[in-house]
Amino acid sequence: MKALDVQALSKNFGGLWAIRDISLEIEEGERRAIIGPNGAGKTTLFHLISGFLFPSSGHLSLFGREVTNLQAYQRAALGMARTFQVTNLFQKLTLFENILLGVQAIKRARFCFYRRVISFREIIYETERLLKEWNLWEKKDLLLKNLSYGEQRQIEVIMALATKPRLLLLDEPTAGLSPAETALVTSIIKGLPREITTILIEHDMDVAFEIAEKITVLHFGSILAEGSLEQIKGNPKVTEIYLG
Amino acid sequence: MPSLFAALILLLPFLFSNYYVGLVIQIFIMAIFAMSLDILVGHTGLPSMGHAAYYGVAAYATGFLCLAGVKNFWFVIVFGMGLGGLTAAFFGLLAIRARGPYFMLITLALSQVLWGIAFKWRSITRGDDGIPGIGRPEIGMGIDLKPDFYFYYFTFAIFLIVLVVLFILLNSPFGHTLRGIRESESRMKALGYNVWLYKYLGFIFAGVFAGISGVLWVYYSGFVNPSYFGVDLSVKALLMLILGGSGSLFGPSIGAGIIVLLENLVSGFTERWSLVLGIVYVTVIMLFSEGISSIIKRGRN
Amino acid sequence: MAFWIIQTLNGLSFSMMLFLVAAGFTLIFGLMKIINIAHGSFYLLSAYIGLTVLRTTGSFLLATITSSIAAAVVGIAMQSLFLRRFYMKELQQVLLTFGFVLIIADICLWIWGGNPQALPKPSLFKGSIWIGNVVFPSYRLLVILVGVIIALGLWIFQEKTKFGAIVRAGVDDEEMLRGSGINIQMVFAGVFGLGALLAGIGGMMGGPFVGVFPGVDMSMLLLALVVVIIGGVGSLKGAFVGSLFVGLIDNFGKALFPELSLFTLFAPMAIILAIRPTGIFGKIEE
Numbered sequence: 154m155k156a157l158d159v160q161a162l163s164k165n166f167g168g169l170w171a172i173r174d175i176s177l178e179i180e181e182g183e184r185r186a187i188i189g190p191n192g193a194g195k196t197t198l199f200h201l202i203s204g205f206l207f208p209s210s211g212h213l214s215l216f217g218r219e220v221t222n223l224q225a226y227q228r229a230a231l232g233m234a235r236t237f238q239v240t241n242l243f244q245k246l247t248l249f250e251n252i253l254l255g256v257q258a259i260k261r262a263r264f265c266f267y268r269r270v271i272s273f274r275e276i277i278y279e280t281e282r283l284l285k286e287w288n289l290w291e292k293k294d295l296l297l298k299n300l301s302y303g304e305q306r307q308i309e310v311i312m313a314l315a316t317k318p319r320l321l322l323l324d325e326p327t328a329g330l331s332p333a334e335t336a337l338v339t340s341i342i343k344g345l346p347r348e349i350t351t352i353l354i355e356h357d358m359d360v361a362f363e364i365a366e367k368i369t370v371l372h373f374g375s376i377l378a379e380g381s382l383e384q385i386k387g388n389p390k391v392t393e394i395y396l397g
Numbered sequence: 398m399p400s401l402f403a404a405l406i407l408l409l410p411f412l413f414s415n416y417y418v419g420l421v422i423q424i425f426i427m428a429i430f431a432m433s434l435d436i437l438v439g440h441t442g443l444p445s446m447g448h449a450a451y452y453g454v455a456a457y458a459t460g461f462l463c464l465a466g467v468k469n470f471w472f473v474i475v476f477g478m479g480l481g482g483l484t485a486a487f488f489g490l491l492a493i494r495a496r497g498p499y500f501m502l503i504t505l506a507l508s509q510v511l512w513g514i515a516f517k518w519r520s521i522t523r524g525d526d527g528i529p530g531i532g533r534p535e536i537g538m539g540i541d542l543k544p545d546f547y548f549y550y551f552t553f554a555i556f557l558i559v560l561v562v563l564f565i566l567l568n569s570p571f572g573h574t575l576r577g578i579r580e581s582e583s584r585m586k587a588l589g590y591n592v593w594l595y596k597y598l599g600f601i602f603a604g605v606f607a608g609i610s611g612v613l614w615v616y617y618s619g620f621v622n623p624s625y626f627g628v629d630l631s632v633k634a635l636l637m638l639i640l641g642g643s644g645s646l647f648g649p650s651i652g653a654g655i656i657v658l659l660e661n662l663v664s665g666f667t668e669r670w671s672l673v674l675g676i677v678y679v680t681v682i683m684l685f686s687e688g689i690s691s692i693i694k695r696g697r698n
Numbered sequence: 699m700a701f702w703i704i705q706t707l708n709g710l711s712f713s714m715m716l717f718l719v720a721a722g723f724t725l726i727f728g729l730m731k732i733i734n735i736a737h738g739s740f741y742l743l744s745a746y747i748g749l750t751v752l753r754t755t756g757s758f759l760l761a762t763i764t765s766s767i768a769a770a771v772v773g774i775a776m777q778s779l780f781l782r783r784f785y786m787k788e789l790q791q792v793l794l795t796f797g798f799v800l801i802i803a804d805i806c807l808w809i810w811g812g813n814p815q816a817l818p819k820p821s822l823f824k825g826s827i828w829i830g831n832v833v834f835p836s837y838r839l840l841v842i843l844v845g846v847i848i849a850l851g852l853w854i855f856q857e858k859t860k861f862g863a864i865v866r867a868g869v870d871d872e873e874m875l876r877g878s879g880i881n882i883q884m885v886f887a888g889v890f891g892l893g894a895l896l897a898g899i900g901g902m903m904g905g906p907f908v909g910v911f912p913g914v915d916m917s918m919l920l921l922a923l924v925v926v927i928i929g930g931v932g933s934l935k936g937a938f939v940g941s942l943f944v945g946l947i948d949n950f951g952k953a954l955f956p957e958l959s960l961f962t963l964f965a966p967m968a969i970i971l972a973i974r975p976t977g978i979f980g981k982i983e984e
Contacts, residue, residue, distance in 0.1 A: 203587065229589035243580035254577045257570050258588040266571035266602075273570065316588055444789045446733070491971040498731040498788045499931070503971060505733060506923040510967065513920055513960040520957055628735060628916065632796040635789065669808060675800030679780065682793050
């Protein structure tokens with residue numbers, strides 16, 4: 154089954170075509186990277202897929218379901234999770250509270266208003282487990298804004314994973330990270346279970362080529378090329394837009 | 398230190414005159430009002446400007462019920478809470494789609510229209526004169542609430558109940574969700590939360606609790622009039638949050654204490670108390686717009 | 699028949715006075731996102747000051763000029779000394795304006811007392827004139843005329859002058875204005891002062907038939923709020939259309955069902971909020 158099916162998607166902003174007639178198919182379990190120069194429309198495409206923008210025309214299906222007219226939170230409930238290019242976490246809440254909100258998101262208990270959350274053992278244990286798995290347990294009571302940039306980029310990914318997604322959209326997960334941090338995040342992504350279909354926007358070609366099996370190259374809102382690593386590396390049009 | 402304070406509150410009616418007892422009753426009621434607003438302002442990030450609407454609706458309901466001969470407190474309080482919640486349910490539908498300043502504008506306008514209606518619809522609301530002569534309610538158990546002495550403990554008990562209920566609500570999964578929304582709506586949406594629905598439910602909760610304070614104040618003061626819908630009440634509640642610290646459990650109560658004491662102090666001093674209060678408010682906002690709670694917190698660090 | 703003509707003219711004169719108050723309010727909110735609760739206070743202050751000037755000099759024109767400039771000065775002071783410190787913090791700004799409501803209202807109460815007063819009409823317009831077979835106070839026609847002239851003036855200012863273009867751009871997209879290098883605080887002070895000036899003129903225009911009394915500040919604020927929500931925020935056209943609508947409905951409401959006149963305002967407001975939350979001429983937010 155196709156995890157994501159994009160058909161003839163276009164987005165127009167007051168006369169400017171940010172995305173022009175894009176069609177894309179991503180198979181379940183696939184690792185796909187979307188690359189392209191600045192302004193190519195990569196993040197816009199993510200916003201369209203995740204529901205933060207609605208297309209001017211075209212269709213979207215998620216795991217066989219038509220989602221073109223669904224709101225962002227409804228698509229998330231179908232098993233899609235995303236990270237943001239600019240870290241988008243809950244700065245004035247503690248690390249524990251941050252992950253808790255992620256864990257809670259897929260549980261019916263999230264509407265409960267007559268019991269304190271600490272009485273929900275399952276949610277608390279799951280949050281604890283995630284924090285310990287990523288070696289962040291000692292920092293659980295720190296306010297998120299007091300964590301380093303690198304740690305926050307990591308938590309962006311962990312937050313997305315907390316909702317046990319089937320499709321994961323990662324928007325420049327290594328942006329602004331040091332080489333060591335980049336290596337760490339790259340290995341985290343590579344180590345993800347194969348059940349999670351992963352789409353990655355990356356600026357860093359090395360990271361993209363290391364994680365992905367298939368690459369889609371975007372240029373001026375359209376798909377310039379699509380194929381395996383070798384096909385893309387050897388494609389003169391691709392090298393041209395990066396060097397030219 | 399806190400236990401000394403608690404003892405003071407518990408024994409106050411034995412130690413002080415009726416004037417002070419009345420003051421603290423006012424503080425309890427206003428604290429409930431401020432806490433209800435803080436659900437929206439401090440925890441959800443919704444700067445609601447017309448909070449007096451739900452307070453006033455419950456207050457007038459209390460007055461009308463009294464005129465109809467209903468004196469049973471439990472019936473009236475449930476009715477008042479329900480009406481406060483219903484009004485919030487209606488206004489929420491109109492206001493929550495808006496963001497920031499637009500939200501403030503709409504909530505303000507809606508509450509002001511209620512004020513205008515209470516003012517003009519003389520045949521029902523008695524207009525500016527209001528409905529006087531509302532006696533203390535009956536709570537059964539052979540307790541007479543007419544003396545302020547007993548009404549004090551009654552209000553204190555209700556205040557404690559509300560405090561505990563809000564503590565649970567604000568620490569429930571629902572409460573955590575509200576704070577997530579306050580921090581980043583987009584993040585919450587990306588996680589799969591129906592943000593609009595949570596805001597709407599929070600809005601209704603806030604209206605229900607505001608209704609409690611409206612009913613109590615009518616029973617305390619003995620009358621209801623359009624001032625219950627006043628802008629000054631809605632704004633005063635926001636000031637309480639700013640002064641006492643919003644987003645915390647006790648902040649709104651501290652702020653309520655400060656404002657009530659301040660108003661009573663100043664009005665005892667001068668006929669121009671409104672002017673003095675205005676100057677005080679402007680000064681306080683210019684100097685302390687973060688709230689005393691956060692200043693204390695920073696002091697500890 | 700005569701009833702309808704008179705009520706319509708009454709409504710129109712009320713609308714024009716309301717436009718003067720609402721126009722400033724909508725510009726201040728549209729540009730700076732400040733809900734100026736003290737906007738009705740400009741009306742109040744100006745009407746009282748005008749009353750005193752009128753009593754001492756006998757000139758309605760002089761009183762209007764003095765009082766509206768006084769209002770403008772207060773407005774500019776409010777913005778540049780106090781509100782500007784809380785740029786982008788709308789909650790604190792609103793609370794500040796409320797502090798000023800208390801201050802201005804109490805000073806006025808102190809100086810002029812609590813009895814409702816009506817301003818005497820300007821000597822040229824004390825009489826009535828015949829329209830068809832209806833007698834109508836000429837003063838009310840003056841108010842309509844003044845309102846229309848000022849509306850035209852504002853329209854010219856907004857569409858044809860550079861300052862007006864800046865304001866229009868700022869209402870549409872504040873970020874663009876911030877990045878353009880124009881001294882944004884001067885623009886804000888100017889618009890705040892202009893809004894206060896207009897509200898002040900409105901206070902003088904309304905003085906003879908609405909009167910001035912403690913509490914009129916809040917009544918005017920309420921009407922301005924309804925106008926702006928119906929007509930759309932930040933839009934002068936919206937303020938004009940909204941004022942016509944609210945003024946006429948309020949007037950007919952008061953004449954036909956005096957107790958329920960606020961419901962007749964409330965219903966349209968609720969309907970607009972339900973189907974087009976940004977108001978008839980407000981900009982749509984994405």
